[in-house]
Amino acid sequence: MRKLKLAVLILFCLSFLSFPNWSITSAKSTTxxxxxxxxxxxxxxxxxxxxxxxxxxxxxxxxxxxxxxxxxxxxxxxxxxxxxxxxxxxxxxxxxxxxxxxxxxxxxxxxxxxxxxxxxxxxxxxxxxxxxxxxxxxxxxxxxxxETPKSIQSLSPKTSAPSSKITSTPPAIFYLPHQDDETLSMGVAITQHLDAGREVIAVLYTDGAGSVAQRILNGEVGSSWWGGTHNPVTEGYNQIDNQKFSEARNNELKSALMQLGVKAENIHIRNLSEDGTLTLDELKTLVLEYEQKYPGASHKAMSQHDGSLSHALSGQALVDLYNQKGIVDARLYVSRNDWTRVTVGSIVTPNTDQAFRIKKAAFVYQAWNPAVESFAIGYHSVSPQFNSMLANIQNRQHTPAQ
Ligand SMILES: [Zn+2]
Incomplete structure:
Protein backbone atom coordinates (compact mmCIF):
# COMPACT_ATOMS: atom_id res chain seq x y z
CA MET A 1 0.00 0.00 0.00
CA ARG A 2 2.78 2.37 1.00
CA LYS A 3 4.71 1.39 -2.15
CA LEU A 4 1.69 2.24 -4.21
CA LYS A 5 1.38 5.65 -2.52
CA LEU A 6 5.07 6.26 -3.19
CA ALA A 7 4.63 5.28 -6.82
CA VAL A 8 1.68 7.66 -7.16
CA LEU A 9 3.75 10.41 -5.55
CA ILE A 10 6.63 9.77 -7.94
CA LEU A 11 4.27 9.78 -10.92
CA PHE A 12 2.75 13.01 -9.65
CA CYS A 13 6.20 14.64 -9.42
CA LEU A 14 7.14 13.28 -12.84
CA SER A 15 4.02 14.81 -14.29
CA PHE A 16 5.20 18.20 -13.03
CA LEU A 17 8.60 17.59 -14.57
CA SER A 18 7.01 16.80 -17.87
CA PHE A 19 4.75 19.87 -17.73
CA PRO A 20 7.06 22.00 -19.89
CA ASN A 21 6.71 19.36 -22.59
CA TRP A 22 2.95 19.73 -22.46
CA SER A 23 3.14 23.44 -22.96
CA ILE A 24 5.38 22.95 -25.99
CA THR A 25 2.82 20.54 -27.44
CA SER A 26 -0.05 22.94 -26.82
CA ALA A 27 1.92 25.81 -28.36
CA LYS A 28 2.41 23.67 -31.45
CA SER A 29 -1.35 23.11 -31.77
CA THR A 30 -1.99 26.85 -32.10
CA THR A 31 0.49 27.30 -34.95
CA GLU A 147 -14.77 29.15 -76.62
CA THR A 148 -17.20 29.38 -79.55
CA PRO A 149 -20.25 31.45 -78.67
CA LYS A 150 -23.67 30.38 -79.96
CA SER A 151 -24.59 31.85 -83.32
CA ILE A 152 -26.76 34.93 -83.28
CA GLN A 153 -29.38 33.12 -85.40
CA SER A 154 -29.82 30.42 -82.78
CA LEU A 155 -30.26 33.02 -80.04
CA SER A 156 -32.64 35.31 -81.93
CA PRO A 157 -36.23 35.25 -80.73
CA LYS A 158 -38.49 33.07 -82.92
CA THR A 159 -41.00 35.76 -83.80
CA SER A 160 -39.51 38.87 -85.24
CA ALA A 161 -41.90 41.75 -85.06
CA PRO A 162 -40.71 44.49 -87.37
CA SER A 163 -40.53 47.99 -86.01
CA SER A 164 -43.95 49.59 -85.95
CA LYS A 165 -42.58 53.03 -85.24
CA ILE A 166 -40.71 55.01 -87.82
CA THR A 167 -38.17 57.10 -85.95
CA SER A 168 -35.39 59.13 -87.47
CA THR A 169 -32.93 58.02 -84.74
CA PRO A 170 -33.18 54.59 -83.10
CA PRO A 171 -33.79 54.59 -79.32
CA ALA A 172 -31.32 54.12 -76.48
CA ILE A 173 -32.24 50.97 -74.57
CA PHE A 174 -31.10 50.61 -70.95
CA TYR A 175 -31.12 47.07 -69.53
CA LEU A 176 -31.60 47.15 -65.74
CA PRO A 177 -30.74 44.27 -63.40
CA HIS A 178 -32.49 45.82 -60.38
CA GLN A 179 -34.92 48.58 -59.51
CA ASP A 180 -32.37 51.27 -58.51
CA ASP A 181 -29.47 50.68 -60.93
CA GLU A 182 -30.90 53.26 -63.38
CA THR A 183 -30.61 56.03 -60.77
CA LEU A 184 -27.42 54.79 -59.05
CA SER A 185 -25.31 54.10 -62.12
CA MET A 186 -27.04 55.29 -65.34
CA GLY A 187 -28.95 58.47 -64.39
CA VAL A 188 -26.58 60.86 -66.14
CA ALA A 189 -26.62 58.83 -69.35
CA ILE A 190 -30.42 58.49 -69.29
CA THR A 191 -31.06 62.24 -68.80
CA GLN A 192 -28.45 63.18 -71.40
CA HIS A 193 -29.93 60.88 -74.04
CA LEU A 194 -33.40 62.31 -73.34
CA ASP A 195 -32.08 65.88 -73.54
CA ALA A 196 -30.41 65.07 -76.86
CA GLY A 197 -33.89 64.16 -78.16
CA ARG A 198 -33.41 60.39 -78.04
CA GLU A 199 -36.20 58.00 -77.15
CA VAL A 200 -35.15 56.10 -73.99
CA ILE A 201 -36.48 52.62 -73.24
CA ALA A 202 -35.78 51.01 -69.86
CA VAL A 203 -35.94 47.21 -69.60
CA LEU A 204 -35.90 45.60 -66.15
CA TYR A 205 -34.79 41.97 -66.45
CA THR A 206 -35.06 40.54 -62.90
CA ASP A 207 -37.86 40.74 -60.33
CA GLY A 208 -35.46 42.20 -57.76
CA ALA A 209 -36.35 39.50 -55.24
CA GLY A 210 -33.89 38.15 -52.69
CA SER A 211 -32.85 41.56 -51.37
CA VAL A 212 -32.00 41.83 -47.70
CA ALA A 213 -34.48 44.74 -47.60
CA GLN A 214 -37.40 42.29 -47.67
CA ARG A 215 -36.21 40.75 -44.39
CA ILE A 216 -35.62 44.21 -42.94
CA LEU A 217 -39.20 45.29 -43.80
CA ASN A 218 -40.59 42.10 -42.28
CA GLY A 219 -38.79 42.89 -39.04
CA GLU A 220 -36.36 39.96 -39.24
CA VAL A 221 -33.23 42.12 -39.22
CA GLY A 222 -32.51 45.72 -38.28
CA SER A 223 -31.52 48.57 -40.59
CA SER A 224 -28.82 51.11 -39.85
CA TRP A 225 -30.38 53.51 -42.36
CA TRP A 226 -33.83 53.26 -40.74
CA GLY A 227 -32.27 53.41 -37.30
CA GLY A 228 -33.83 50.29 -35.79
CA THR A 229 -35.92 47.22 -36.51
CA HIS A 230 -39.33 47.39 -38.20
CA ASN A 231 -42.46 45.92 -36.64
CA PRO A 232 -45.11 45.46 -39.37
CA VAL A 233 -47.87 44.95 -36.76
CA THR A 234 -47.34 48.22 -34.89
CA GLU A 235 -46.48 50.08 -38.08
CA GLY A 236 -49.70 48.92 -39.74
CA TYR A 237 -48.72 46.79 -42.71
CA ASN A 238 -48.84 43.09 -43.58
CA GLN A 239 -45.88 40.79 -44.07
CA ILE A 240 -44.33 41.49 -47.46
CA ASP A 241 -44.14 38.38 -49.66
CA ASN A 242 -41.99 38.05 -52.79
CA GLN A 243 -44.69 39.27 -55.14
CA LYS A 244 -45.60 42.31 -53.07
CA PHE A 245 -41.92 43.10 -52.62
CA SER A 246 -41.28 43.00 -56.38
CA GLU A 247 -44.34 45.15 -57.07
CA ALA A 248 -43.21 47.74 -54.53
CA ARG A 249 -39.75 47.78 -56.12
CA ASN A 250 -41.29 48.12 -59.61
CA ASN A 251 -43.28 51.14 -58.39
CA GLU A 252 -40.09 52.76 -57.09
CA LEU A 253 -38.43 52.11 -60.46
CA LYS A 254 -41.31 53.59 -62.47
CA SER A 255 -41.46 56.71 -60.29
CA ALA A 256 -37.70 57.21 -60.47
CA LEU A 257 -37.55 56.73 -64.25
CA MET A 258 -40.38 59.21 -64.71
CA GLN A 259 -38.51 61.72 -62.51
CA LEU A 260 -35.59 61.32 -64.92
CA GLY A 261 -37.98 61.96 -67.83
CA VAL A 262 -38.63 58.48 -69.26
CA LYS A 263 -42.18 57.95 -70.57
CA ALA A 264 -44.34 55.42 -68.71
CA GLU A 265 -44.94 53.37 -71.87
CA ASN A 266 -41.17 53.03 -72.36
CA ILE A 267 -40.70 51.22 -69.03
CA HIS A 268 -40.68 47.49 -69.73
CA ILE A 269 -40.82 45.00 -66.84
CA ARG A 270 -39.54 41.70 -68.25
CA ASN A 271 -38.56 39.57 -65.17
CA LEU A 272 -36.45 37.01 -67.01
CA SER A 273 -35.68 35.46 -63.62
CA GLU A 274 -39.28 34.42 -62.91
CA ASP A 275 -38.39 30.74 -63.25
CA GLY A 276 -35.40 31.18 -60.95
CA THR A 277 -32.75 31.20 -63.63
CA LEU A 278 -30.92 33.92 -65.45
CA THR A 279 -28.37 33.01 -68.08
CA LEU A 280 -26.11 34.82 -70.48
CA ASP A 281 -27.98 33.32 -73.45
CA GLU A 282 -31.35 34.51 -72.10
CA LEU A 283 -29.97 38.04 -71.88
CA LYS A 284 -28.53 37.87 -75.39
CA THR A 285 -31.94 36.75 -76.69
CA LEU A 286 -33.57 39.70 -74.91
CA VAL A 287 -31.12 42.18 -76.46
CA LEU A 288 -31.59 40.65 -79.94
CA GLU A 289 -35.37 40.96 -79.54
CA TYR A 290 -34.97 44.71 -79.01
CA GLU A 291 -32.43 44.96 -81.83
CA GLN A 292 -34.94 43.31 -84.19
CA LYS A 293 -37.64 45.71 -83.09
CA TYR A 294 -35.38 48.79 -83.21
CA PRO A 295 -32.58 48.11 -85.73
CA GLY A 296 -29.43 50.10 -85.02
CA ALA A 297 -30.49 50.92 -81.44
CA SER A 298 -27.97 51.98 -78.79
CA HIS A 299 -27.80 49.25 -76.15
CA LYS A 300 -26.77 50.12 -72.57
CA ALA A 301 -26.08 47.72 -69.72
CA MET A 302 -24.10 47.44 -66.50
CA SER A 303 -20.40 46.65 -66.97
CA GLN A 304 -19.29 43.07 -67.56
CA HIS A 305 -16.59 43.87 -64.96
CA ASP A 306 -19.16 44.50 -62.20
CA GLY A 307 -18.79 42.38 -59.06
CA SER A 308 -22.50 41.51 -59.04
CA LEU A 309 -23.21 38.58 -61.36
CA SER A 310 -26.74 39.77 -62.24
CA HIS A 311 -25.14 43.04 -63.38
CA ALA A 312 -22.17 41.51 -65.21
CA LEU A 313 -24.27 39.07 -67.27
CA SER A 314 -26.07 41.81 -69.24
CA GLY A 315 -22.76 43.59 -69.83
CA GLN A 316 -21.23 40.39 -71.15
CA ALA A 317 -24.30 39.87 -73.39
CA LEU A 318 -23.74 43.28 -75.01
CA VAL A 319 -19.98 42.72 -75.41
CA ASP A 320 -20.48 39.31 -77.06
CA LEU A 321 -23.24 40.53 -79.39
CA TYR A 322 -21.20 43.60 -80.34
CA ASN A 323 -18.19 41.39 -81.17
CA GLN A 324 -20.44 39.07 -83.21
CA LYS A 325 -21.84 42.14 -85.02
CA GLY A 326 -25.37 41.42 -83.77
CA ILE A 327 -25.61 45.01 -82.46
CA VAL A 328 -23.77 48.11 -83.65
CA ASP A 329 -23.75 50.35 -80.57
CA ALA A 330 -23.11 49.30 -76.96
CA ARG A 331 -22.09 51.14 -73.77
CA LEU A 332 -21.36 49.68 -70.37
CA TYR A 333 -21.89 51.42 -67.01
CA VAL A 334 -19.91 50.68 -63.85
CA SER A 335 -21.90 50.12 -60.67
CA ARG A 336 -21.43 52.61 -57.81
CA ASN A 337 -20.35 49.62 -55.78
CA ASP A 338 -17.41 48.96 -58.11
CA TRP A 339 -16.17 52.51 -58.76
CA THR A 340 -12.95 52.08 -56.83
CA ARG A 341 -12.19 48.66 -58.38
CA VAL A 342 -13.24 49.17 -62.01
CA THR A 343 -11.52 52.26 -63.40
CA VAL A 344 -11.73 51.76 -67.18
CA GLY A 345 -13.62 54.15 -69.46
CA SER A 346 -14.62 57.73 -68.85
CA ILE A 347 -16.72 59.81 -66.45
CA VAL A 348 -19.88 61.56 -67.59
CA THR A 349 -21.05 64.60 -65.63
CA PRO A 350 -24.60 66.05 -65.67
CA ASN A 351 -25.60 69.69 -66.12
CA THR A 352 -27.50 71.38 -63.26
CA ASP A 353 -30.92 70.35 -64.53
CA GLN A 354 -29.90 66.74 -65.12
CA ALA A 355 -28.35 66.52 -61.63
CA PHE A 356 -31.60 67.91 -60.15
CA ARG A 357 -33.66 65.21 -61.88
CA ILE A 358 -31.30 62.50 -60.63
CA LYS A 359 -31.64 63.83 -57.05
CA LYS A 360 -35.44 63.71 -57.36
CA ALA A 361 -35.19 60.14 -58.69
CA ALA A 362 -33.07 59.16 -55.66
CA PHE A 363 -35.66 60.68 -53.28
CA VAL A 364 -38.25 58.24 -54.66
CA TYR A 365 -36.23 55.42 -53.12
CA GLN A 366 -36.66 56.79 -49.59
CA ALA A 367 -40.40 57.44 -49.74
CA TRP A 368 -42.13 55.72 -46.80
CA ASN A 369 -45.91 55.26 -46.89
CA PRO A 370 -46.90 51.63 -46.18
CA ALA A 371 -50.61 52.49 -46.66
CA VAL A 372 -49.93 52.86 -50.40
CA GLU A 373 -47.23 50.17 -50.45
CA SER A 374 -44.34 52.61 -50.55
CA PHE A 375 -41.57 51.02 -48.49
CA ALA A 376 -38.35 52.97 -49.23
CA ILE A 377 -36.79 49.74 -50.49
CA GLY A 378 -33.91 51.42 -52.32
CA TYR A 379 -32.59 53.08 -49.15
CA HIS A 380 -33.32 50.06 -46.95
CA SER A 381 -31.11 47.96 -49.24
CA VAL A 382 -28.26 50.17 -50.49
CA SER A 383 -28.35 53.58 -48.76
CA PRO A 384 -24.51 53.92 -48.85
CA GLN A 385 -24.61 53.67 -52.65
CA PHE A 386 -27.26 56.40 -52.86
CA ASN A 387 -25.23 58.62 -50.52
CA SER A 388 -22.06 58.05 -52.52
CA MET A 389 -23.86 58.82 -55.80
CA LEU A 390 -25.56 61.98 -54.47
CA ALA A 391 -22.23 63.26 -53.10
CA ASN A 392 -20.79 62.98 -56.60
CA ILE A 393 -23.43 62.72 -59.34
CA GLN A 394 -21.53 61.11 -62.19
CA ASN A 395 -21.60 57.91 -64.26
CA ARG A 396 -18.63 55.82 -65.35
CA GLN A 397 -19.06 54.38 -68.83
CA HIS A 398 -16.90 52.31 -71.15
CA THR A 399 -16.93 50.68 -74.58
CA PRO A 400 -17.25 46.94 -75.34
CA ALA A 401 -13.49 46.79 -76.00
CA GLN A 402 -12.63 48.09 -72.52
ZN1 LIG B 1 -28.21 46.13 -59.02
Missing amino acids: KKSSSIPSNQWKITGTVKGTGDVSKKFSIRPSNLKALKMGEDMKFEIKSTDKQLIYTLKIPVKKDSKKAEMFQYISSGEEEAGYFRVENQTYDAEKNLITAEVKGGGTFIVVTQP
Missing part, protein backbone atom coordinates in the same frame (compact mmCIF):
# COMPACT_ATOMS: atom_id res chain seq x y z
CA LYS A 32 -0.78 27.36 -38.53
CA LYS A 33 -1.76 23.95 -39.85
CA SER A 34 -2.84 22.90 -43.24
CA SER A 35 -5.11 20.20 -44.61
CA SER A 36 -6.16 19.04 -48.08
CA ILE A 37 -9.61 19.43 -49.60
CA PRO A 38 -11.21 15.94 -49.40
CA SER A 39 -12.22 14.29 -52.67
CA ASN A 40 -15.53 15.64 -53.98
CA GLN A 41 -17.90 15.39 -56.93
CA TRP A 42 -16.54 18.57 -58.56
CA LYS A 43 -12.91 17.30 -58.46
CA ILE A 44 -11.91 20.46 -56.59
CA THR A 45 -8.48 20.12 -54.97
CA GLY A 46 -6.43 22.45 -52.81
CA THR A 47 -5.37 23.25 -49.28
CA VAL A 48 -6.93 24.75 -46.19
CA LYS A 49 -4.80 26.68 -43.71
CA GLY A 50 -5.66 27.70 -40.17
CA THR A 51 -5.08 26.89 -36.54
CA GLY A 52 -5.89 23.71 -34.62
CA ASP A 53 -7.22 20.55 -36.21
CA VAL A 54 -8.09 22.14 -39.55
CA SER A 55 -9.35 18.93 -41.17
CA LYS A 56 -12.24 18.70 -38.66
CA LYS A 57 -13.37 22.30 -39.15
CA PHE A 58 -14.81 22.22 -42.65
CA SER A 59 -16.70 20.17 -45.21
CA ILE A 60 -17.48 20.61 -48.89
CA ARG A 61 -20.93 19.63 -50.17
CA PRO A 62 -23.67 20.49 -52.67
CA SER A 63 -25.48 23.73 -51.88
CA ASN A 64 -29.22 23.72 -51.19
CA LEU A 65 -29.43 27.51 -51.42
CA LYS A 66 -32.73 28.39 -53.08
CA ALA A 67 -31.62 31.75 -54.36
CA LEU A 68 -31.75 32.95 -57.93
CA LYS A 69 -29.68 30.64 -60.10
CA MET A 70 -27.56 32.51 -62.58
CA GLY A 71 -26.42 30.25 -65.36
CA GLU A 72 -23.96 28.51 -63.11
CA ASP A 73 -22.10 25.38 -64.16
CA MET A 74 -21.49 24.22 -60.61
CA LYS A 75 -22.70 25.17 -57.18
CA PHE A 76 -21.11 24.04 -53.92
CA GLU A 77 -20.92 25.01 -50.29
CA ILE A 78 -17.88 25.03 -48.04
CA LYS A 79 -19.31 24.67 -44.56
CA SER A 80 -16.75 26.09 -42.14
CA THR A 81 -16.93 26.23 -38.34
CA ASP A 82 -13.86 28.52 -38.31
CA LYS A 83 -14.27 31.80 -40.21
CA GLN A 84 -10.49 32.33 -40.19
CA LEU A 85 -9.66 29.32 -42.39
CA ILE A 86 -8.04 30.23 -45.70
CA TYR A 87 -8.95 28.01 -48.65
CA THR A 88 -6.75 27.81 -51.73
CA LEU A 89 -8.90 26.04 -54.33
CA LYS A 90 -8.11 24.56 -57.72
CA ILE A 91 -11.38 24.15 -59.61
CA PRO A 92 -11.49 22.30 -62.93
CA VAL A 93 -14.14 23.70 -65.29
CA LYS A 94 -15.67 22.58 -68.61
CA LYS A 95 -13.12 21.90 -71.35
CA ASP A 96 -12.78 24.68 -73.93
CA SER A 97 -14.08 27.40 -71.61
CA LYS A 98 -12.89 30.80 -72.83
CA LYS A 99 -13.75 32.43 -69.52
CA ALA A 100 -14.54 30.97 -66.09
CA GLU A 101 -15.28 32.88 -62.91
CA MET A 102 -16.19 32.05 -59.35
CA PHE A 103 -18.87 33.99 -57.45
CA GLN A 104 -19.87 33.88 -53.79
CA TYR A 105 -23.42 34.31 -52.48
CA ILE A 106 -23.62 37.33 -50.16
CA SER A 107 -26.86 38.31 -48.45
CA SER A 108 -25.91 40.45 -45.47
CA GLY A 109 -24.61 43.94 -44.82
CA GLU A 110 -25.17 46.90 -47.08
CA GLU A 111 -25.25 44.80 -50.25
CA GLU A 112 -28.16 43.60 -52.26
CA ALA A 113 -28.28 39.83 -51.89
CA GLY A 114 -26.76 37.98 -54.79
CA TYR A 115 -23.65 36.46 -56.27
CA PHE A 116 -20.51 38.59 -56.14
CA ARG A 117 -17.19 37.97 -57.88
CA VAL A 118 -14.53 36.37 -55.67
CA GLU A 119 -11.76 38.97 -55.58
CA ASN A 120 -8.76 36.69 -55.44
CA GLN A 121 -8.93 34.36 -58.46
CA THR A 122 -7.18 33.58 -61.73
CA TYR A 123 -8.28 31.46 -64.68
CA ASP A 124 -5.93 29.33 -66.76
CA ALA A 125 -7.70 28.93 -70.13
CA GLU A 126 -5.14 26.32 -71.28
CA LYS A 127 -5.73 24.00 -68.35
CA ASN A 128 -9.38 25.08 -67.84
CA LEU A 129 -8.62 25.61 -64.17
CA ILE A 130 -9.63 28.34 -61.71
CA THR A 131 -7.27 29.03 -58.81
CA ALA A 132 -8.98 31.01 -56.06
CA GLU A 133 -8.38 31.98 -52.47
CA VAL A 134 -11.37 32.45 -50.12
CA LYS A 135 -11.72 32.89 -46.38
CA GLY A 136 -14.21 31.23 -44.03
CA GLY A 137 -16.28 29.23 -46.54
CA GLY A 138 -19.67 30.04 -48.07
CA THR A 139 -21.77 29.17 -51.11
CA PHE A 140 -20.05 29.46 -54.45
CA ILE A 141 -20.96 29.12 -58.10
CA VAL A 142 -18.76 28.89 -61.16
CA VAL A 143 -19.88 30.46 -64.43
CA THR A 144 -18.15 29.58 -67.70
CA GLN A 145 -18.33 30.81 -71.26
CA PRO A 146 -17.64 28.47 -74.20
